[in-house]
Amino acid sequence: MSVVIVIPARYQSSRYPGKPLVELTGASGEAKSLIRRSWEAGISVKGVDRVVVATDDARIKDHAEAFGAEVVMTSPEARNGTERCAEAVAAMGISPEIVVNLQGDAPLTPAWFIEDLVTGLRGDADADIATPVLQCSGQMRADLIADRVAGRVGGTTAVFGHDMRAMYFSKEVIPYAGGDFAPDAPTPVFHHVGVYAYRPAALADYPAWGEGRTEVLEGLEQLRFLERGRKVLCVEVEARGREFWELNNPSDVAKIEEMMRRMGAD
Template sequence: MKTLVAIPARYASTRYPGKPLVTLRGPDGAKTLIRRSWEAAMAVRGIDRVVVATDDDRIATHARAFGAEVVMTSSAARNGTERCAEVAAILPGFDVVVNLQGDAPLTPAWFVEDLVKGLAADPAADIATPVLRCDGRAVAGFLADRRAGRVGGTTAVFGAGGRALYFSKEVIPYTGRDYAPEEPTPVFHHVGVYAYRPAALADYPAWPIGPLEVLEGLEQLRFLENNRNVLCVEVNAEGREFWELNNPSDVAVIEAMLVKQAADPQQSC
């Protein structure tokens, strides 16, 4: 399947303005967030084209300087999916368009590879996205966040064939029990990477933002609210740590993980 990876990047982030140009230091030196995200995309096998999608000249100039292809999009895009839809319209002819978010440079390459395989194996799916089974430690962390009034990770529930039923910033499903730290649970952590079929992606910007998307603040719910088939693909982290950069405090976390990956062959695979 001919596959395009688009990396949405905007300068005017509400929580962290200028985030794509923030420097992350690792064993390989100091590189910006957008460069590390681009390098993560370039490591994915079987990809035909990788582009940075932005409406900001500062990001575009920087990305071109380190060798990335840039597609300029409008400032009207309300989220990464809408920005990817613009890219797909500008660059037609792909069977799959992947949204590898520009704030997730530690996303394992095989997550994207598994999504593309999932779409190839399921012709009825309009979009595929990865989920990770949580252990007791992860669930306890999510619940602790909610008790403290913090929004932690997003969870997903799905039915037969991996069809998504719902995504939430609450911890779902309710289990009513505690788990040992290493014990597998029925809770799945949703990882914010998406592989779309171009037809579904083209329809997305024209749909009104529904009440569930507004309440949860989750862009993928627009697909469910419009009766599109979302495939949840269970992936294995294989010992790899990953983290998204949403706040300034996340810089130190990601830098520590970069060091750990370089020192541990399993983390670097």
């Protein structure tokens, strides 16, 4: 087995309880749950052998199985999606080449983001994990800043070196870039897309390390890899005219639905 996508989903989200079952209405007027839209995004990816939902909640399990998803039950003790992915892979007893964590709150993730991510990790033998980054337009940067000004935890930004190795991830808008940018202009800020591709050995090691200091402060699971000196590859992806946003807060529902209508996404 080569590539497996795991979609971690928990009901008791601290910021948005029940989030995986929240319905989003697409351009056609059809309402589908967040977890279903994330699963449909996963099965659209080329070159993937298996797509599974990993959850600790019977409501999510029953709902996901009703629309045809394979479900793996995991414990409620998993502290984040990476730990849940590690547990799910161990429970399935499989040894894939690459494990992809497609988080269940990113239904607008285009298939080519994941395809490019897998290609990037395959091309860098020294990397333990790869994750996509998307250059922010002036409008996306302004939206991220607006979330922070309003006290909302919105998207995550990434800083990386010339070799595309991650230097840091933050829920603040970094790096600092003074002044304004035109809505369509490129900016020096890169939005971190919450998808990960792991080598199985690094994923299996992750839960035993325990939470890291900056991981706890930022609430960002990928920082545990950096704190342990593991090499995280940032793979720049292209929007190709698609809009991208993650569902972090209740206010994001209307924003994502409007994006879906503009893009004609069902």
